[in-house]
Amino acid sequence: MRWLLIVLTGLLAVLQYQLWLGEGGFSKKLMLQRQVEQQRQENKELQLRNSILENEVANLKDGFDSIEERARKDLGMIKEGETFYMVVEKEDQ
Template sequence: MRGPRPLFLITLVLLALLGWLQYRLWFGVGGQRQVGALSEQVDKQKAANTDLQERNDALAAEVRDLKDPSSGGAAIEERARDEFGLIKPGETFYRVVDDRPKPAAPAPAEAEAE
């Protein structure tokens, strides 16, 4: 009766070890759940980085246009007109005002009730 007992203990120890390793793989630190969550965070950060890179590229192009002496200051003039409402000497400024009333937006309390 001495033969099967050590084999049973070895099998039991190996099964316990396998169970512990499986638990660590799926639920432990660095396990599948954590890897999935980190992958999702990486994907979100890559999307944010792409958006920010596009914004940086647009700003860099605008800076190049503003610094470019060959444009004759057209980019600077355009920006001054759009952002500050500046006009050249001798020009006449006209403002077109829409007399139609804007439709009233529903109050926040009414929007939540719907």
């Protein structure tokens, strides 16, 4: 009878080890859940960025306003007949 109790206790210990620390156990499950949540957050950010880029592409294809805005902002271009003024702020010393 005593050896049966020892065997069953050993079996219980092995099963508990598999449950908590083994492959597919709770610790692995928690780690995977954290990774899934991080990936979902990254996917949301990338979807937002993609929708912004899609809107930009659509604007560039459809109208000249966004092209003009980009030329002014990124390339420093001005329209014919406009006067360019550069405002330089004085540095505090």
